[in-house]
Amino acid sequence: xxxxxxxxxxxxxxxxxxxxxxxxxxxxxxxxxxxxxxxxxxxxxxxxxxxxxxxxxxxxxxxxxxxxxxxxxxxxxxxxxxxxxxxxxxxxxxxxxxxxxxxxxxxxxxxxx
Amino acid sequence: xxxxxxxxxxxxxxxxxxxxxxxxxxxxxxxxxxxxxxxxxxxxxxxxxxxxxxxxxxxxxxxxxxxxxxxxxxxxxxxxxxxxxxxxxxxxxxxxxxxxxxxxxxxxxxxxx
Numbered sequence: 001x002x003x004x005x006x007x008x009x010x011x012x013x014x015x016x017x018x019x020x021x022x023x024x025x026x027x028x029x030x031x032x033x034x035x036x037x038x039x040x041x042x043x044x045x046x047x048x049x050x051x052x053x054x055x056x057x058x059x060x061x062x063x064x065x066x067x068x069x070x071x072x073x074x075x076x077x078x079x080x081x082x083x084x085x086x087x088x089x090x091x092x093x094x095x096x097x098x099x100x101x102x103x104x105x106x107x108x109x110x111x112x113x
Numbered sequence: 114x115x116x117x118x119x120x121x122x123x124x125x126x127x128x129x130x131x132x133x134x135x136x137x138x139x140x141x142x143x144x145x146x147x148x149x150x151x152x153x154x155x156x157x158x159x160x161x162x163x164x165x166x167x168x169x170x171x172x173x174x175x176x177x178x179x180x181x182x183x184x185x186x187x188x189x190x191x192x193x194x195x196x197x198x199x200x201x202x203x204x205x206x207x208x209x210x211x212x213x214x215x216x217x218x219x220x221x222x223x224x225x226x
Contacts, residue, residue, distance in 0.1 A: 019163055020156070020159050020160055020163050020177065021155065021156055021159040023152065023156070026152040026153075026155040026156040026159065027152045029149075029152075029155050030149065030150055030151055030152040030154070030155045031150075033146045033147075033149035033150040033155070034146075034147075034149075034150030034151075035150075036142075036143065036146035036147075036149075036150070036223075037143055037144075037146040037147030037148075037149070037150040038143055038147075039136065039139040039140045039142075039143040040139075041143070042134065042139040042142050042143045042146070042222075042223065043133070043134055043136065043139040045223045046133050046134040046139065046222065046223060047133050049223060049224060050132055050133050064133065098223075098224075100224055103220055103223060103224075104220075107216055107217075107220050109155075109159065110149070110155065110158050110159060110162060110211075110216060111162060111211075111213055111216075
């Protein structure tokens, strides 16, 4: 018998029961980590984390990583799709904010009790 | 001016100053996440986390993931190299234990304050 445990449950406030992830949950968790398995995306997240209020304009992200806005936009789309950042359009520019919850939930799914 | 912050410092007990990761640190952090960016390796870690004492024999890992011992050994080597598990040989079998510290350090390097 296997105990079905969702990622949501492990990230929440209930006492955590360590159980083996289903194939579907493992697929979902690995997608979050895959988005983080790239040094440029890690630096972009670190730039956003260091930004005022934990957010940054895409216009301030291109220069520090030395890449074109198109390339940075591509990386930011992968991070947004993985739920690691949220995107908000303000006039001409897109602003990105860190969503710690996605990383926490993925990490919690792997922790031992 | 950039504040050099090592992964060790962010994982430790000192008050964390959020600063932008260097290219070298980002490379190191992304390697940990890359090892986790695969559903089979996520399941293997979850099996180890659910094992008695947070450890598991390789002999108990092959059947649940439905892969050969050679393939599982390959995945376990990648997880060991990334520092996510430790390996101990006991007679005929290798036992693996979770090393939460590696994941925590990588995750902490990305968090906002």
